Amino acid sequence: MAANIETRQPRKTRIGRRATALAFAIGLAAAGTANAQDKGTLDPKPLPALAKPDDPATPAKELFGRRPAPARMESRTIGFYAKGCLAGGVALPINGKTWQVMRLSRNRNWGHPNTVQFLERLSRKGAKLGWRGLLVGDMSQPRGGPMLTGHASHQVGLDADIWLTPMPDHELTPLEREDMSATMIVAKDRKDVDPTIWTPAHGALIKAAAEDPQVERIFANAAIKKALCREAGTDHAWLHKVRPYWQHDYHFHVRLKCPANSPECKPQEPVPAGDGCGKDLDWWFTDAVLHPKPSLPSKPRPSLKLADLPPACRQVLHAP
Ligand SMILES: [Zn+2]
Numbered sequence: 001m002a003a004n005i006e007t008r009q010p011r012k013t014r015i016g017r018r019a020t021a022l023a024f025a026i027g028l029a030a031a032g033t034a035n036a037q038d039k040g041t042l043d044p045k046p047l048p049a050l051a052k053p054d055d056p057a058t059p060a061k062e063l064f065g066r067r068p069a070p071a072r073m074e075s076r077t078i079g080f081y082a083k084g085c086l087a088g089g090v091a092l093p094i095n096g097k098t099w100q101v102m103r104l105s106r107n108r109n110w111g112h113p114n115t116v117q118f119l120e121r122l123s124r125k126g127a128k129l130g131w132r133g134l135l136v137g138d139m140s141q142p143r144g145g146p147m148l149t150g151h152a153s154h155q156v157g158l159d160a161d162i163w164l165t166p167m168p169d170h171e172l173t174p175l176e177r178e179d180m181s182a183t184m185i186v187a188k189d190r191k192d193v194d195p196t197i198w199t200p201a202h203g204a205l206i207k208a209a210a211e212d213p214q215v216e217r218i219f220a221n222a223a224i225k226k227a228l229c230r231e232a233g234t235d236h237a238w239l240h241k242v243r244p245y246w247q248h249d250y251h252f253h254v255r256l257k258c259p260a261n262s263p264e265c266k267p268q269e270p271v272p273a274g275d276g277c278g279k280d281l282d283w284w285f286t287d288a289v290l291h292p293k294p295s296l297p298s299k300p301r302p303s304l305k306l307a308d309l310p311p312a313c314r315q316v317l318h319a320p
Helices: 014-026 060-064 113-128 174-179 200-211 222-231 278-285 312-318
Strands: 076-080 083-087 099-101 134-136 159-163 215-220 242-244 251-256
Touching: 060 312, 076 312, 083 312, 099 113, 113 134, 113 159, 113 200, 113 251, 200 215, 200 222, 200 251, 215 222, 222 242, 222 278
Parallel strands: 099 134, 215 242
Antiparallel strands: 076 083, 134 159, 159 251, 215 251
């Protein structure tokens, strides 16, 4: 399987270290394999029961990955995007007039009610701007928490991946939702978007997402940010929320603010001032970043244990 959707940065190089530090600071570092392009299955096998689920050494992802339904509690977000969980998770319905959920076998269409409402709102706004509907990728697990594959973040029900492919004109079959691939939007040389694929509607959709007051930041490939900067005209007020990031060339990642009803939600450092265009993007297009030298993989970080998460996540895990 390919490198994780949230990281492909090499380690053991200066850039690699900077990349890794940045990835961990914003909670986008890899947690395992599986990315948006990985196909799913119509016949997902249930995970085998854990021999010692109460062993404190059990990785939290093994516990949260085995909870197929939300915790019946009032909805609230607990902890940080990359170290937390979700009480009272709500599912985004798999079909709406202006959205469809992909990779149903992953059971990751769960979030805080704010996230579900945001996606519905954005999908309607997008449709008015020429984007027929959203294809929604990973949100969170029913109880949030770390995942067995993929993202290090998406743990608190406030992150959602949106494909850079408009919704087709028909209701997708279950097989299509597992098999279909999103569209690569970045040009082969990685220095800009692919002009044969990028449309004004792509930019308008990302702008609409950034302008939503619930949205804290958006991660998208640097080439996408470059295109947004170029096409923004005089209105740059929203661009600071779009943060360049590795990969994110088939989808963009929306992160919502801590909900008002969630005092245990830990916010992220605010985005730096400025629109992040021009010179701020240069580093991303240096040869060392675009064509990193291969390096030996470093030792994987130890996975989070239940005790590493906020104490309330234990209740979320065990709640009916
Ligand atoms: Zn994501």
